Amino acid sequence: MPSSHQSVIKVEQLAKTYGKGENAVMAIKECSFEIFKGETVALLGPSGSGKTTLITMIGCITEPTQGKLYLDGELIFDQHWRINDTRKLRRQKIGFIFQSHNLIPFLNVEENITLVPLMNNTNPKEATLKAKELLEYLGVENKLAAMPSQLSGGQSQRVAIARSLANNPKIILADEPTAALDAERALSVMRLLKKLATEQDVAILVVTHDERMIPLFDRIIRVNDGYVSEEAKS
Amino acid sequence: MISLAQRDIAHSLGKFLTTSAGIGMLLGVVLIMIGVYRGLVDDANILLKDTQAKLWIVQQDTLGPFAENSRLHEDVKYQIKAFEGIKDVSALTFQNLQLYRNNQPIRVFAMGYDIHSFYTPHLLIEGRPILANHFEMIVDQKTGFKLHDEIVIGRDVFNVVGITKDAVSSSGDLMVYFSLPDAQKLQFLSSNEQIRNDRARGIKTTDTTTINAIIATVEAGADLKTIGQEIERWKHVKVFTQEEQSSLLTKNLIERSAKQIGMFTVILLLVASVIISLIIYTMTMGKIKEIAILKLIGASNGEIIKMIVQQSVLLGILSFIAGMLFSHSLMDLFPKRTILISTDAFSLLVIVIIVSILGSLVGVRSALKIDPASAIGG
Incomplete structure (x- = not known):
């Protein structure tokens, strides 16, 4: 359950339309919801339903067509971007976890994790210390100098989680983080995310297809053909 | 800050060195062509200089x-x-x-x-x-x-x-x-x-x-x-000074040969430029996913441009070094004199660096167009 009721993600009448005129396709129809600090929320829906569009709008990658977006209490979008540098916002407030870990192959584990903090001008020693702490927390502390190609699927995903946490984000956006893992490892990663949300006070929004993971989420948001609806947990 | 260019090169060092050696051979040929031209000009004047004469008296x-x-x-x-x-x-x-x-x-x-x-x-x-x-x-x-x-x-x-x-x-x-x-x-x-x-x-x-x-x-x-x-x-004879005779030799007699070599050199440089541009473009396109991830996690355009341009310039410099080694190891095998002088080599280095930077612009343009959203999804 959320540790507090401080809203970290808030969308109001947010919508996205691709194309114009007769060719216009409304990928996300007006939707409104809030995600709070410490919450783990699942974003469920079939392929092509608009999940990725929604997560990229929240991640300030895709510009919404209308509505309002608040991140960590700050108005980010209202008819247009309200901030000058969306990338800066991403590297300061958002952590990303991808389906296939997406570690940078030419950087070792330590460099993958410290890259974003160093871009935020964090002291290199502090960034390395933080990377070591995170790897220890995630149980892969002996992989600091390893290259991504030397890691197993589960280890890679843990390193990816460490990378997403390295900048002390308020929000973690995860795109099917367990899709490439077997059931046991998938469950382990999801439990870890859940633990992170409560212990690190982070709001986690997870795009998933995996119905087996549903019990681990605090709430479920369903996307179907662009319509976004909140679903009560059974 | 971590140097992304250095890390990427270190990760695929063999490929990078092989590519540099390949371009280096091309640049080596450019250097040899310049050396052949220098040899031609120098040869033209050897006999004149050896005479140590001040005037040449010839048939009217x-x-x-x-x-x-x-x-x-x-x-x-x-x-x-x-x-x-x-x-x-x-x-x-x-x-x-x-x-x-x-x-x-x-x-x-x-x-x-x-x-x-x-x-x-x-x-x-x-x-x-x-x-x-x-x-x-x-x-x-x-x-x-x-x-x-x-x-x-x-x-x-x-x-x-x-x-x-x-x-x-x-x-x-x-x-x-x-x-x-x-x-x-x-x-x-x-x-x-x-x-x-x-x-x-x-x-x-x-x-x-x-x-x-x-x-x-x-x-x-x-x-x-x-x-x-x-x-x-x-x-009733014709008299030339040593300088006039030298000018006749270099301008009239070897001018066409020099132009011919100059044309070859320019064409080779253009070919080298196109190849460097294509290689940088290919190298950049090979990193679409990584660039998308970098953008997604918040890397600025400056960081991405720096990575591509640094790699490009390093490729140019390594290629130049390979070209120098290649040309110096082959120059004595040519039947006519080939003279490699440091000012020519330096000029070529400057040209190679400029070409590398210009060549990287195509890659940079493509990299900046990459949508960070492409990093999301399978």
């Missing part, structure tokens, strides 16, 4: 023995020497010859000179100058002949008394030297049968005292222009 209305046929009577040298301001003179003959060594033909340029004049081949590295008026010769070491070798030319046998180094004609042929009488005999003396035939035609002379040019030194402080004008006015 001709450009001299290197550009056109020039014939003078040998005794004109005495008349020239009598002009005020002239210090010394030497009569010269020039002709192409084909020598044979181990039955292999060697094309040489023969120069006959007055052994009692101021001129002597200064490029001599072994043996001695010609002292006797007959049957002695000096050869360049690249002909392969050794000191005291005996060479049959025409009806006579010549003894090699001296060896020169890097003595070549304006067209790059190896030089050999004879005394003036021997050279005149080789060039102007007809065979007995020819003389008989000429006599039957009413031609009486078998004169071999013809020369191709006279070179002269002048007294200190003498005005070359004035002396030249005086000689031209009274002796």
